[in-house]
Amino acid sequence: MLNAPIFISYRRADSAAEAGRLHSTILQELGKGTVFMDTSSIEPGTQWPQELEDSLQKAQIVIVVIGTEWIRISDEFGLRRIDQEDDWVRREIEFALREDKKLLPLLIRGAKMPPSNKLPTSISALTKRQAVDIRDAYWDHDIKLVLEQLRLVTDQNKKSERSLKSKNPWGIYPTPHPEKPEPISDEKLQIALSGNLSKWKKVVSPLPEDSTKVRVEIFRHYNFKSFRYAIEFMNQVAPGCDIALHHPRWENVWRTVRVYLTTWDIGHQISDRDIQLAKYFDKAFSDFPGAKLDS
Template sequence: MLLRRLGELSGGGAGLVETAPVAGETAWPDRLREALAAADVLLALIDPDWLRQVGDSASASGDGRDWLRQEVEYALAAGKAVLPVTVQGARMPPPGALPAALAPLARLEAVELRGVADLKKVAARLAGGASPARPANPVSLYPRPNRVVPAESDAAQIEAALADSLRHWEVRGRRFDAVAAGTAPDDQEQIGLYREFGFRTFQDAVAFMHAAAPGCDVANHHPDWGNVWKTVRVFLTTWDIGHRISERDIELAEYLERAYRDFPGRHPRG
């Protein structure tokens, strides 16, 4: 499925070959060596168990467990472009945790695959055919993804919440153009819940954000918010499902509503 989708995004998928074992094969077969020799780029999928598998394979000899190690070793030694892709919340391993022949992999910039939208980044990197080094201090706008990714809320769930506890909220789309230095902007549209909270003074607006922040940490879900004078603008979206609305956004919006209702400095008109 991954190869098919990447093929669609990259214009046909010519040259995309999966190097998975075939039932009954043990030694690393010539067909894979030939496929890697003809390839321009190796896509290395790294899940949370990848490092353990590679570590186990370092002492394996022809029993099938060393395929992961051999294909990456071969590509690095042959000077092929290698693109690490982390999935399911995995982190890039440090050089010291890898066998010596795989240590160069840790210096490459990975793409974090959280959903379908991130496939565009993978396809773009494959089209470029490059293995850029990772920045010394990479900047990320977002925390590490949750191991359990929430499902996107459907239209009925969202409409029910907006008609009841979130009647002061609305669904809003935006394109996220303002990014921190050193980060690459997402080119996708983001869909989220939006609300403006009014306060009596500027200091009340700032105090509300300070008072509500600990609850966001407890929920392990955080708003994109800011204040303009006496107004706090809040945009809630779940980034690890491609910036769409999930139950976490609805629950956090309900929490902010309760916090605002009990806040002494709120504006009477909301």
């Protein structure tokens, strides 16, 4: 398991059950050998085993599971574990930051990301990483979103991903992926729109920031039983967009949500990212209790 691309860091007294559940889900969905999670009893002061260092070195992404007691847990003298240099969790995060690993903090049971000034300086940069909330009421839904990001990491087979500065002159688009996708062909798009995405359609319009250019998008509207359901749906799927690093252009009009998808960093053309995000929206809508499924 030393070559596993995913490493789970957690505190047993804080999130053992959730980390174990996450570990099992990853194995089930992504396959054997994809994730490393230490399950032995490790005490403070024990020599850091070579197995942990080797696993961290080989990992492409380190998931840090943070519960409500993650930062508060102390030893028998009342000293916070996170402040002690031999603390296992601290050392795992220090190693990941030093080696420039991709870090994904998962916040469970309503936990909040600790302020940077409440963490040791050596791991304060953890707070700059985008965290994902795993909500109790939407555990199965939110875990699927995490899995999509993990699939991206494992499929690309990269040791790490570094943030790139956006070259967008208007400053309104998010930082793109390290690697740009290829635009899909019209033939492939038509196959998708006549198949699983039959309720979507291709639309072309002038680019608001530069009227001499056009944007090509796929569009669909979703109808809901009430305005509040429409807003709740947008709130439910928004974390998935963040995890995928791909975001819609959308608007809410009363009980309707209109969604437009395009890949801006390849010139506002359609890529496979748009197809996959459209499928994600459709699946979330089909499972949503406030949806009007005749839309």
